[in-house]
Amino acid sequence: MYTEDDLIPLSALQHLLFCERQCALIHIEQVWQENLFTAQGRILHERADSGIIESRRDLRIESGVPLRSLRLGLIGKADVVEFHRVGIGEGTLWRPFPVEYKRGQPKKDNWDRVQLCAQAICLEEMLLVEVPEGALFYGKNRRRQEVRIDEELRRETEQAAARLHELVRSGKTPLARYEKKCKSCSLMTLCMPKVAGAAKSVNRYISQVLAE
């Protein structure tokens, strides 16, 4: 179990799974630079984060729902959580169903599903209910993809959260390695992955340039 002081933004899971160096630059060195992809993502999230609450007979929809899990050591916000009515009368239960908005289209990697699963685990811990499913909504094709929060995905999410804490605790930024994904990375110009023996730390690099 983590404490309140250990909590890391839930969105860092995506950074970690995309590239550990990017994750370290953002969450250890506090470096951030927006590009077209991150700007589109931010606008999509702002729309989802309007705080509108919709209520129908068997469905309640809340946006910008605060999330926290001491088990995973994560804190964040769900774009949207639908609460589906299960059962009737005194046995009525409102089962949470997180919906995460993404720009672009479905990826073959599990990053988005891991982030959704972390949201589901937060909701389970906070509300003491089971969250067996959620959905990803993709801006590009405006399609909603339902996701089962199964054992395998939960294991992968727990491992990613543990690795995230290990990386942040180490305080060390991994060296850059140029790959195809670097082209879509918002930190490309700061990271400079093509430079041989890339600077271990952007801060150190910047201090070096300023000193010169």
Ligand code: SF4
């Ligand atoms: S440019 Fe490439 S190596 Fe550097 S942080 Fe981005 S993805 Fe990682």
